[in-house]
Amino acid sequence: MMKNLLIGIFTLISCSAFSQEYKQKFSREVCECVKNIDATNKTKKEMSTQFGLCAFKHAASYKNELKRDFGIDLVADIKDEKKMENFGVQVGMMMVSECPDVFSKVMGDDENDSEAESSQLLITGTVSKIEKDNFVVFHVIGDNKNLTKLYWVSTIESNLDLPKEYGSLVNKKVNISYYTTEIFDAKINDYKNLNIISSLKTD
Numbered sequence: 001m002m003k004n005l006l007i008g009i010f011t012l013i014s015c016s017a018f019s020q021e022y023k024q025k026f027s028r029e030v031c032e033c034v035k036n037i038d039a040t041n042k043t044k045k046e047m048s049t050q051f052g053l054c055a056f057k058h059a060a061s062y063k064n065e066l067k068r069d070f071g072i073d074l075v076a077d078i079k080d081e082k083k084m085e086n087f088g089v090q091v092g093m094m095m096v097s098e099c100p101d102v103f104s105k106v107m108g109d110d111e112n113d114s115e116a117e118s119s120q121l122l123i124t125g126t127v128s129k130i131e132k133d134n135f136v137v138f139h140v141i142g143d144n145k146n147l148t149k150l151y152w153v154s155t156i157e158s159n160l161d162l163p164k165e166y167g168s169l170v171n172k173k174v175n176i177s178y179y180t181t182e183i184f185d186a187k188i189n190d191y192k193n194l195n196i197i198s199s200l201k202t203d
Contacts, residue, residue, distance in 0.1 A: 022065050023094055029058040030091060031099035038182075046181050049154050049196055052084075053183055055091045056134070078134070079163050081155055120177050120198060123148055127169045136166060138197070140176065150178050150195045157199035175201045 033054035039047060056074070059066055063074050070090055077083045095102065125142035136152040156162055157177075177199040182191050 022062055023069075024098065026058060026062050026066075027091065027094035027098045030054050031095055031102045033058065034095075035099070035102050042181070043179075045154070045198070046179060046196075048088075049181060050183070051092075052088060052154060055088065059087075059091075079136075081163065085155070120179055121195075122175070122177050123150070124173070124175050126171060126173050128171075130167065130170055138169070138174075138176070138200075140174065148195060150176055150197050153194075153196050156197050157201075159201045162200065169202075173203055175203070 030051075034051055037047070037050050037054075042050070059074055066072050066074070066087075070087060072083055072087045077087075123140055123142050125140040125148070127138055128141050128147070129139035131137040131139065131149075138150045138152070140148050140150060142148060152162075152166075160166070176197055178195045178197050180193050181196055182193055
């Protein structure tokens with residue numbers, strides 16, 4: 001009996017050690033990703049978006065462990081704002097212990113936030129297509145007849161219940177506020193600009 005008890009205790013200690021090991025490795029990878037972001041003139045919201053992209057990118061390698069420990073399914077829960085926000089909080093807590101200086105970078109500078117409105121862009125147009133990949137992408141033809149791709153990456157201010165209603169917006173007129181941020185795209189092995197939606201409203 002004592003032997004079985006010792007085996008059980010050893011197993012629990014081993015599982016706990018493994019759990020801590022993957023969490024440290026994951027948080028260090030996110031830390032390194034955020035560390036390489038140029039935070040110059042970026043608002044808290046922009047840095048939060050970049051943080052989310054880093055977390056999502058590196059979480060893929062630990063999807064089974066994250067589902068077990070945090071109940072987050074990176075595929076099924078991608079559109080569940082509450083679960084994703086909670087996941088972001090959990091990752092942030094891990095980062096605090098691993099790289100507090102980098103985490104403070106994510107929190108941003110209040111002075112940059114005072115300039116947030118001036119960095120916002122506005123487009124009014126018709127949704128011609130909705131693309132669903134890792135993120136939802138709205139193809140909007142503006143009043144000037146130009147096509148703009150806009151990405152749903154983080155929480156959006158809206159007069160709609162977007163997770164339920166966004167699919168019905170094709171061929172409908174929308175007013176969208178957005179900002180442009182730079183991300184590293186592994187597919188092209190270079191940086192590219194993305195238009196990130198801040199708010200989406202219908203008339």
